[in-house]
Amino acid sequence: MSANANAVTRQRVDGATIVCLQGEVDLSWSQQVRRAVLDAFADGVPVGVDLAGVGYIDSSGIAALVEGLQLGRARGQRFALVAPSDAVRAVLELARLDRVFTIVDSAAAVGAAT
Amino acid sequence: MDAPAPLIEVTRLDAWYGRRQVLFGVDFTVRPGEIRVIMGGSGSGKSTLLRHLLGLQRPAAGSVRLFGVDLGRASERELLGVRRRIGVSFQGGALLTSLSVGDNVALPLREHTDLDEATIRIMSRLKLEVVNLGGFQDLMPSQLSGGMVKRAALARALVMDPRLLFFDEPSAGLDPVVSAELDELILRLRDALRMTIVVVTHELESAFKIADTITVLDQGRVLLTDSVAAVRAADNERIQDLLNRRPREVPVDAEAYLRRLTEERA
Numbered sequence: 001m002s003a004n005a006n007a008v009t010r011q012r013v014d015g016a017t018i019v020c021l022q023g024e025v026d027l028s029w030s031q032q033v034r035r036a037v038l039d040a041f042a043d044g045v046p047v048g049v050d051l052a053g054v055g056y057i058d059s060s061g062i063a064a065l066v067e068g069l070q071l072g073r074a075r076g077q078r079f080a081l082v083a084p085s086d087a088v089r090a091v092l093e094l095a096r097l098d099r100v101f102t103i104v105d106s107a108a109a110v111g112a113a114t
Numbered sequence: 115m116d117a118p119a120p121l122i123e124v125t126r127l128d129a130w131y132g133r134r135q136v137l138f139g140v141d142f143t144v145r146p147g148e149i150r151v152i153m154g155g156s157g158s159g160k161s162t163l164l165r166h167l168l169g170l171q172r173p174a175a176g177s178v179r180l181f182g183v184d185l186g187r188a189s190e191r192e193l194l195g196v197r198r199r200i201g202v203s204f205q206g207g208a209l210l211t212s213l214s215v216g217d218n219v220a221l222p223l224r225e226h227t228d229l230d231e232a233t234i235r236i237m238s239r240l241k242l243e244v245v246n247l248g249g250f251q252d253l254m255p256s257q258l259s260g261g262m263v264k265r266a267a268l269a270r271a272l273v274m275d276p277r278l279l280f281f282d283e284p285s286a287g288l289d290p291v292v293s294a295e296l297d298e299l300i301l302r303l304r305d306a307l308r309m310t311i312v313v314v315t316h317e318l319e320s321a322f323k324i325a326d327t328i329t330v331l332d333q334g335r336v337l338l339t340d341s342v343a344a345v346r347a348a349d350n351e352r353i354q355d356l357l358n359r360r361p362r363e364v365p366v367d368a369e370a371y372l373r374r375l376t377e378e379r380a
Contacts, residue, residue: 026275027274058307059237059240060229060275063237094302
């Protein structure tokens with residue numbers, strides 16, 4: 001088990017909506033994560049998902065991120081992953097998704113990401 | 115810190131086929147994050163051990179625990195809980211011939227979860243990407259080569275993100291390049307997904323490349339469980355036979371042999 005409890009929160013940072021995930025994202029609550037990611041687009045601004053506090057992510061969690069990317073493209077809103085932990089990065093690289101997502105170092109960079 | 119609890123704990127396991135004992139007091143422990151290779155020649159009992167680890171056979175004596183659950187005593191519900199956390203890639207692939215590759219891979223998600231169909235589609239296609247079969251979801255199994263069948267079966271075994279993956283003879287029947295790619299993939303899976311992996315193989319080269327630890331089985335007994343280096347250096351004669359591919363001397367118990375040939379209830 002991770003030291004961090006599982007949690008998803010949302011905040012506004014420099015004109016972008018940031019969904020912050022904590023803990024271990026797996027089948028047990030990834031549908032909740034999916035909802036949170038998709039709902040974040042409602043504000044009509046760039047969306048970032050902060051993954052710095054995620055110790056494990058399974059493919060249902062990755063699927064939620066892929067759907068976010070897809071929705072962002074469809075709506076013409078930027079979508080970026082923020083500071084993915086090493087654990088998240090390893091999973092992205094396994095599926096070569098590190099070359100598909102926009103990845104930025106900080107929430108402040110989401111609004112500016114290209 | 116204490117060492118993490120073992121994911122697999124087999125204690126004093128005996129197995130029989132009819133009157134013939136095929137496993138003798140096997141002890142077998144695997145810790146989280148480990149890649150364990152079970153090695154042994156034909157008839158060494160490695161497939162029988164695997165069948166017990168998967169709960170497909172009940173122990174005649176001894177116990178098999180996965181995730182702390184005693185498979186021989188578990189309720190149906192507990193067994194289902196264990197099965198959802200393991201993935202199995204069988205030697206022959208065992209794809210359903212009437213389903214497309216994509217539907218084969220998605221099958222466990224459709225059976226065991228109530229995930230949204232969009233999530234299921236992405237998850238199963240992701241796994242096809244991981245095994246280098248991206249875009250092949252609409253093909254039928256009959257259209258795949260042997261190596262592709264094996265990789266599709268691996269994608270299906272991975273689709274539920276199992277914490278524990280069993281892989282039966284990953285390189286059997288594959289050309290050396292594909293086989294080396296699969297070995298590489300097994301290592302990456304462990305590192306990226308923190309999987310614990312048990313591989314049954316008689317391919318030495320593959321075993322030495324991927325294993326953290328190796329269990330050598332011979333005629334139903336564990337000869338040795340140790341690191342790759344220790345197994346290579348072992349002075350046990352049977353292990354050296356195995357490493358050097360020398361044929362073994364089969365001991366004959368004349369009485370038992372005669373009984374097997376002649377008794378009505380064998």
